[in-house]
Amino acid sequence: MDFNPSDEERVFRDQVSAFCSRKIAPRWVDIDERGEIEPQLIKDMADAGLLGVTLPEEYGGQGGTFTEAAIAGEEIAYSGPALSIAVLYLIQASWPYIVHRYGGEELRYEILPRIAAGEAVIGISSTEAHGGSDISSILCRADRLEDGSWVINGEKSMTSLPSVVEKMPWGGGWFLIARTGDPALKHRTITDFLVLMKRDGRLVEGISYKPWTEFARRGLDTSVIRFDNVRVEPKYVVGGVNSGFKIAMEGFNLARSMIGAVCVGCARWLMDQAVEWLRRRKVFGKPLASYQGISFKLADYAKELEAARLLSYKAAWMADRYYLRREDGVSLSDVALWGAMAKLKCAGLAVDLGEDVMKWFGGASYFKETPIFRAWLAAFSYVVGAEGAENIMRLIIAREILGREYVE
Ligand SMILES: Cc1cc2nc3c(=O)[nH]c(=O)nc-3n(C[C@H](O)[C@H](O)[C@H](O)COP(=O)(O)OP(=O)(O)OC[C@H]3O[C@@H](n4cnc5c(N)ncnc54)[C@H](O)[C@@H]3O)c2cc1C
Structure with missing residues (x-):
């Protein structure tokens, strides 16, 4: 067992960190306040090799590992803890890989090089109003002509x-x-598609959207999106007809391991804010850091942060072992289990830590000029829902431990 990153991983982290210090750290608050990630920043990320980390070189990607993708996710989130840039990044580090794995050749060559070049992005569209956790109950229809x-x-x-x-x-x-x-057949009648809203610079007919007003990660929108008679060619089916449920779960598993790393980056930033503030801020003649009621809590968080970090890298390493090294004895269930544990642990930690850091800052935390709330609320999106709510992570973990026959 070796807890040291390889030389390549160390160099990669330094390069990503240098990029983030120049391009993300100085503007993340502005991006969150204005509610827009500029396309130029996405292009810059692509030029730095950050939008195709896990895609093979043949498709313009870096041919890298999920561990490297997690390293980049952690650094991007550390430099932009309101997370919109990190969210954009992690979606591109996971779902395009699934398109690569299950999409046809024509589709792969059409979309993947454009994602890697920063000319296109894709997201995930699953949740419906009657409940996002139960994906097998979706109603959005695709009918074959x-x-x-x-x-x-x-x-x-x-x-x-x-x-x-x-x-x-x-x-x-x-x-x-x-x-x-038939919807009664639940997960057995689900198919995955790549549905493009814009192609070759032109909007596709029949897709409209209405953004929600978000508390955080405001550089990108989350919207209600309607599909009205949207025509999709057969090449945009990803995987087989009616076999989309399991494939989609693979995408969520990969995304969750990346979310773990992103939430670790966010928590690391919160920790740094706390350390600096607790040393500097004096109350009743002494720095806040000298009160054990606070420093002991900080020590607990330092321990939790290290545990969360190890878990997030183990989840990415599991994905490497299953998808890239194809090791015997590592299964999709392992990727699902470790991804769920990483997301549950790391998002929860970032939120808990964020809440305490807010309290340690006292009244100052309540004003927008202190940006801690942006990181805290951004991490909260991953507790309440985005890419699976907390209890769904518990469901996956419990199922793996107790057996499917005991946990529905
Ligand atoms: C910022 C943000 C961005 C998002 N972006 C996307 C996106 O790009 N694409 C997309 O498809 N979706 C997106 N989502 C939606 C997200 O995937 C859903 O919020 C999530 O799947 C949960 O669904 P729901 O909100 O309908 O909650 P519900 O499914 O209604 O669940 C409500 C609560 O019940 C709990 N619960 C559910 N089932 C069980 C159970 N069996 N046992 C115990 N407790 C249970 C859940 O943990 C949750 O606390 C986003 C959400 C957020 C907040």
């Missing part, structure tokens, strides 16, 4: 990225989970 193409109709209630897709030079869209048969 006589010529083999598909027509999509329905509404997704929380889909991130539409306004970003709209501004990308080439375009992009979503990995969309749709119903392609």
Whole structure:
């Protein structure tokens, strides 16, 4: 067992960190306040090799590992703890890999090099108004026409990225989970599509959206998105017809391991804010750091942060072992289990730590001039819902430990 990163990983972290210090750290508050990640920043990320980390070089990617993708996720979140840039990044580090794994060749060559080049982005469109956790109950339909193409109709209630897709030079869209048969058959009649809202610089007909007003991670929008008779060619089916549920779960598993690393980056930033403040701020003639009621709590958080960090890297390492090294004895269940544990642990830690850091800052934390609330609320998105709510992570973990027959 070796807890040291390899030389390549160390160099990679230094390079990403240098990029983030120049391009993200000075502007993350402004991005969050204005509610827009500029396309130029996305292009800069692509030029720095950050938008195709896990994609093979043949598709313009870096041919890197999920561990490297997690390293970059941690650094991006540390430099931009309101997380919108990190969220954009982690979605590109996970869902395009699934398109690469299960999409046809024509589709792969159309979209993946454009993502890696910063000309297109894709997101995930799954959640519907009647409940996001139960994906097997989705109603958004895809019906096959006589010529083999598909027509999509329905509404997704929380889909991130539409306004970003709209501004990308080439375009992009979503990995969309749709119903392609009898809803009573639940996960057995679900098919995955890549549905583009913009292609070749032009908006596709039939897709409209209305953004929610978000508390944090405001550089990108999460919207209600409608699909009205949207025509999709057969090449945009990802994987087999009616076999989309399991494939989609693979995407969520990968995304969750990245979310772990991103939340660790966010928590590291919160920790640094706390350390600096507790040393500097004097009350009753002494620095806050000298009160054990506070310093002991900080010590506990330091321990938890290290544990969370190890967990997040183990989740990424599991993905490497399953997808890249194809090791015997590592299964998809392992990737699911470690991804769920990483997301549950790391997002929860960032939120708990954020709440205490807010309290340690006293009244100052209540004003926008102190940006801690942005990091705290951004991490909260991963506790309440984004890419699976907390209890769903517990469900996955319990299922793996106790057995499916005991945990529904
Ligand atoms: C900022 C943000 C961005 C998002 N972006 C996207 C996106 O890009 N694409 C997308 O598809 N979705 C997106 N979502 C939606 C997200 O995936 C859902 O919020 C999530 O899946 C939970 O669904 P829900 O909100 O409908 O909650 P529900 O499914 O209604 O769950 C409500 C509560 O019940 C709990 N619960 C559910 N089932 C069980 C159970 N069996 N046992 C115990 N407790 C249970 C949950 O943990 C949760 O606390 C986003 C959400 C947020 C907040």
